[in-house]
Amino acid sequence: MSEDLFPIPADWAAHARMNQAARAADYRRSLDDGDAYWLEQAQRLDWITPPTRASDSSFDEADFGIQWFADGTLNVSANCLDRHLAERGDITAILWEPDDPSDAPRSLTYRELHAEVCRFANVLKDAGARRGDRITIYMPMIPEAAVALLACARIGAIHSVVFGGFSPEALAGRITDCDSSIVVTADEGRRGGKRVPLKANVDAALALDHCTSVRRVLVVRATGGAVAMQPGRDSWYDEAMAGVAPDCPAEVMKAEDPLFLLYTSGSTGKPKGVCHSSGGYLLWASLTHALCFDYRPGDVWWCAADVGWVTGHSYIVYGPLANGATTLMYEGLPSWPTPSRIWEVVDRHQVHTLFTAPTVLRALMKEGDHHVAKTSRASLQLLGSVGEPINPEAWRWYHGVAGEGRCPIIDTWWQTETGHCMVTTLPAVDKMRPGSCGRPLPGVEIEVVDEDGNPVEPGTNGLLTITRPWPGMLATLYGDDERFVETYFSKFGKDRYFVGDYAQLDPDGYLWVIGRADDVVKVSGHRLSTAEVESALVSHHSVAEAAVVGQPDEDTGQAIAAFVTIEDSAADVSRTELVEDLREHVAAKIGKLARPKRIVFTYDLPKTRSGKIMRRILRNLVEDKPLGDTSTLRDPSIVEHIAKKMKES
Ligand code: WT7
Numbered sequence: 001m002s003e004d005l006f007p008i009p010a011d012w013a014a015h016a017r018m019n020q021a022a023r024a025a026d027y028r029r030s031l032d033d034g035d036a037y038w039l040e041q042a043q044r045l046d047w048i049t050p051p052t053r054a055s056d057s058s059f060d061e062a063d064f065g066i067q068w069f070a071d072g073t074l075n076v077s078a079n080c081l082d083r084h085l086a087e088r089g090d091i092t093a094i095l096w097e098p099d100d101p102s103d104a105p106r107s108l109t110y111r112e113l114h115a116e117v118c119r120f121a122n123v124l125k126d127a128g129a130r131r132g133d134r135i136t137i138y139m140p141m142i143p144e145a146a147v148a149l150l151a152c153a154r155i156g157a158i159h160s161v162v163f164g165g166f167s168p169e170a171l172a173g174r175i176t177d178c179d180s181s182i183v184v185t186a187d188e189g190r191r192g193g194k195r196v197p198l199k200a201n202v203d204a205a206l207a208l209d210h211c212t213s214v215r216r217v218l219v220v221r222a223t224g225g226a227v228a229m230q231p232g233r234d235s236w237y238d239e240a241m242a243g244v245a246p247d248c249p250a251e252v253m254k255a256e257d258p259l260f261l262l263y264t265s266g267s268t269g270k271p272k273g274v275c276h277s278s279g280g281y282l283l284w285a286s287l288t289h290a291l292c293f294d295y296r297p298g299d300v301w302w303c304a305a306d307v308g309w310v311t312g313h314s315y316i317v318y319g320p321l322a323n324g325a326t327t328l329m330y331e332g333l334p335s336w337p338t339p340s341r342i343w344e345v346v347d348r349h350q351v352h353t354l355f356t357a358p359t360v361l362r363a364l365m366k367e368g369d370h371h372v373a374k375t376s377r378a379s380l381q382l383l384g385s386v387g388e389p390i391n392p393e394a395w396r397w398y399h400g401v402a403g404e405g406r407c408p409i410i411d412t413w414w415q416t417e418t419g420h421c422m423v424t425t426l427p428a429v430d431k432m433r434p435g436s437c438g439r440p441l442p443g444v445e446i447e448v449v450d451e452d453g454n455p456v457e458p459g460t461n462g463l464l465t466i467t468r469p470w471p472g473m474l475a476t477l478y479g480d481d482e483r484f485v486e487t488y489f490s491k492f493g494k495d496r497y498f499v500g501d502y503a504q505l506d507p508d509g510y511l512w513v514i515g516r517a518d519d520v521v522k523v524s525g526h527r528l529s530t531a532e533v534e535s536a537l538v539s540h541h542s543v544a545e546a547a548v549v550g551q552p553d554e555d556t557g558q559a560i561a562a563f564v565t566i567e568d569s570a571a572d573v574s575r576t577e578l579v580e581d582l583r584e585h586v587a588a589k590i591g592k593l594a595r596p597k598r599i600v601f602t603y604d605l606p607k608t609r610s611g612k613i614m615r616r617i618l619r620n621l622v623e624d625k626p627l628g629d630t631s632t633l634r635d636p637s638i639v640e641h642i643a644k645k646m647k648e649s
Contacts, residue, residue, distance in 0.1 A: 006399065006432040009406055012381075016428035017294065023429050030442035031468075038443070038471060042069060042279075044286050045322070046083045048252050049073040051279070057469035064494045067256055068280035068471045075250035076259055076282050077121075077154035080321035081114040082250065089114075092326045094143050095300065097345050099190040099332035105349070108143055110324070113150075115246045116143075120151035122244035123237070127182055127216040131156035131251055134261065136180040136214075138162045138171060138198055140189025141331045144220045144237065145307045146317050148184045153259060153278075156251035160261040160273070163308025164189050164196055166591040168204035170271075172211040174263045178273055178478050179213045184237075186222040192336035199227040255279025261478045262310055264416040265529035266487060267519045273478030274310075274416050281419050282322055284472025288420045288441065289319030292410055293382060294427045299352035300379070302328040304342065304360070309526075310416040311386055315355060319420070334360045339367035343375035343402070355384035359524040359556055361394045361402075366555075369401050377402065382427055385411045387525030388557045389513050395434035413437040413513055415499070416527070417488070419472030422446075423511050436510040443470050448505050453492040456504075463517055464503040465496040473497075519615070521550035521558050526593045530615070533560055533596065536589035540582055542570035547605050547613045551598060551622040559597035561622050563605055563642065575601060600649045602642050609634045621646060 008016075018026070030037045038054035051072030058065055084091070089111040096106040108116065129135060135157050139145040145161075152159040162174050175183065183206075189196035199219055206214055219227070220237040229236075259278045263271040289295055301320050305311035307329075320327040328349055334342040334356070342364065346354060364371070383403050385395070390411050399409050408427035414420055423446065425431070425438030432438070440446050447455050448462040456462040477484040491498040502514040516522065519530040530548040537546035545565045550558035562582075570578065583595045606617045609632070620627050621643060630636050 006409075006434070008428050008431065009408060011406075012408055012428040018426075018429055020429060023426060027440070027442050031445060034443065038068075038283075041287055042072070042283055044290075045074060045279070045283055046079050047072050047074045051255060055469060055471075059468060059489075059495045059497070061494045064489070066469055066473060066475055068277070068469075069255035069283075072255040072279050073252050074255065074279055074282075075154065075253055076278050076318070077117060077150045078250040079282060080150060080153075080318065081110060081117060084110045084324045085114060088324045091324065093321060094146060095326055095328045095349055096143050097328060097330045097332075097349065099336070100193065101337065101341070101344065106143060113143075113147070116147050116241075117150040117154060118248040119241050119244050119246055120147050120237075121154040121248040123218065123240040124151055124155060124157065124182065125248075126240070126244065127218065127235075129155060129157050129182055133157045133182070134160055134178040134180045135182045135184065136160050136162060136171075136175050136178075138164060138183060138185045138202060139220070139307065140164055140186050140191075140196065140198065140222055141306060141329055142186065142220065142222055143329060144186070144222075146321075146329065149260075149307070149313070149317055150321075154248060154250050156253050156257065158258045158260055160263065161308050161313070162263065163306060163591075164198055165308070165593050167588055168201045169208070169588065170590050171201060172205035172208045174271065174273075175205060175214060176211050177263070177271075178261055181213055181215050183214055183217045184220075185217065186220040187227045188223040188225040190223060190331055192333040195223060195225060203228060203230075253278050256475065258475065260313065262313065262416055264310075265520055265527045265532055267529060267531065269529065269531040269535045271529075271532070272483065272487065273480075274474045275476050275478045276419055276472070277475045280471035280473070282318060284420045284470070285314045285319035286322035288472075289315060289323055289325070291441070292412060292421050292424050292426060293353050293355070293384065295320070295323055295325055295353070297324065299325065299381075300328060300349055301325050301353050302330070302346070302349070302351045303355040304330055304334060305355070305357070305386075310419070311355075314420045335363060335367065339364055339371040340375055343372055343377055346380055347376050350379040352379055353382040353384065354380060355386065357387040357525040358385055358390040358394050359388065361385070361390070361398050362555055365394060365397045365401075372401055377404070380407055383407045383409045385409065386414070386421075388522045389515060390435065392434035399434075408432060411435075411437045413511060417474045418466075418470070419474065422466075422470070433510055436506065436512045438511065439509055440511075443468075446505075446511065447496065448503055449492070449496075453496065458505050458507045458509075461502055461504045461514060464499040464501045464511075464513070465492060466499060467496050515558075516550075521548075521560060523550075523553075523558055523560060523593060524556040528560070528590075528594050532590060533562065533586060533594050536586045536594065537562060537564060537582060537596075539589065540585045542566050542573060542578060543582070545605055545613075547615055547618055548596070549615055549619045549622055553597065556597075560594065561598045561600070561618070562596040563600045563602055563618055565602060565604060598649055600642065600645050602638070602645050604635065604638050606630075606638050606642070607634050608632050618642070
């Protein structure tokens with residue numbers, strides 16, 4: 001593998017902040033003297049009461065618990081705004097690039113953002129929001145989305161952002177699970193020249209029988225499109241903002257008070273409300289933004305994610321703003337109106353660091369290099385990747401074509417649950433290896449183990465685990481401590497966090513993530529549970545049974561493949577029609593992102609004698625792998641039947 005090692009570009013090496021030896025020493029200290037190390041790191045934040053203790057966390061069976069900086073108090077929005085006002089008040093905090101390139105960009109200085117956040121915090125209070133209340137945010141990528149997050153943080157309310165691509169039904173489930181009393185949304189969103197009916201989706205969600213907790217809906221006028229407003233429940237953001245004071249004191253929050261919930265998919269059909277607390281999360285966001293991306297004042301920073309995912313929370317809003325950076329927020333799609341758009345945005349705003357996902361790179365790579373070559377990209381210094389394994393071909397393209405060999409690539413491995421980057425090479429410090437994320441960050445101790453939890457030899461595949469608590473880790477799953485323990489701390493017991501990924505460590509300690517080891521599928525980097533898609537499918541009147549697996553896909557990494565048996569009543573329905581109908585049905589239940597790419601109709605699914613569906617066989621079929629042991633199947637001939645049907649699908 002050594003021929004795959006990419007050296008650090010010379011101009012980067014020249015201004016490195018640390019070398020290999022210092023990185024290794026720092027890492028050692030973070031493990032050997034964790035408390036002192038993290039109390040020192042904690043000084044990056046502006047505490048109201050500085051903590052005197054770092055970790056009261058333990059992965060030991062006897063005193064298991066997660067608590068960071070327990071006696072410290074702070075306010076996250078004050079850390080992202082107020083503390084910058086004296087020296088950086090007139091620096092641009094948010095630079096906003098609209099979907100349509102002929103529309104004007106917007107920008108807000110730290111002073112302007114502070115005033116906007118204070119006002120909106122007062123609007124929320126007027127709407128009855130109190131400390132600890134859950135507020136659902138269903139927004140397009142406009143600066144008001146960041147304002148809403150920070151305003152919640154200011155008053156100690158817990159935000160739950162739901163990605164604007166989720167359907168009304170999925171939105172309703174997430175509102176109800178955390179008993180949200182307020183929804184913040186916009187009339188419509190814009191993406192790739194199309195409008196997304198956000199307010200209409202909220203109305204549809206709130207019209208569902210089981211969705212009864214919401215009292216107020218605050219609506220940003222983003223496009224001016226016509227929407228229905230329900231008197232007493234719905235208010236316009238701009239009208240509400242005009243009637244409140246421009247200052248709002250920041251609530252004093254304990255480090256362990258929850259900052260936000262973010263629903264993500266797990267092995268079961270019900271999304272999990274991953275809960276992050278204030279102090280450890282913000283520290284880790286700020287530290288990783290500075291360390292992994294080598295952020296320096298003046299750099300224009302662009303995380304091209306959506307605020308609906310954890311990447312947007314940590315690297316559009318909290319990390320960069322805690323560091324006083326200029327963060328670019330882009331409303332649209334990377335390849336609209338042309339495949340040059342992403343690079344045109346880089347040039348227009350003189351972006352220094354771009355952080356995006358492999359799925360975007362694969363799509364752009366396919367369009368041809370001339371779309372890249374006609375842009376300058378001279379401002380680019382660093383390129384980041386996140387969300388799924390990056391195939392070496394896409395890595396080399398990113399490095400050689402997009403970055404012209406000048407820019408280090410960092411491939412950051414992490415999860416919604418970890419809060420922020422956990423494993424990556426550091427620019428100017430570590431050599432890079434296309435396809436490998438690199439080494440763990442300070443405080444992160446990982447092990448690849450076999451099914452019994454025994455560490456495997458380097459170069460051997462196994463299950464990735466994390467063996468000690470880290471400051472940005474999730475505190476629990478909202479309202480379900482039991483499921484939290486069951487999901488992450490039951491496979492191997494309490495002494496290691498179960499990640500859910502297959503991976504291997506190479507002899508140099510570099511991590512190679514292979515993919516998910518559970519029933520989670522990553523489609524274009526979006527995390528979906530096969531169980532969620534299965535229950536959407538079986539809720540269709542024509543479907544008797546469904547089994548869903550991830551199928552390798554050269555564009556989206558993985559795609560949804562569904563195996564479906566149909567009710568007798570649907571025997572006469574045309575299969576082509578049914579395929580379209582089922583895809584739309586899943587879109588309505590979850591969102592377009594969950595639509596199966598392939599639907600295979602079969603008379604039965606591969607089942608054991610006790611009736612359990614053997615998804616492993618379906619996975620092997622879609623991956624074109626040897627089927628393995630099929631002797632436990634009730635009807636072994638079903639495999640051949642399905643293989644035949646797959647050829648026809
Ligand atoms: C899963 C987490 C990371 C924030 C956004 C996605 C996969 C993530 C990488 C990477 C290989 C990766 C893992 C992980 N993943 N980053 N650099 N290389 N795989 O967060 O939706 O919670 O998904 O994404 O499988 O477990 P998420």
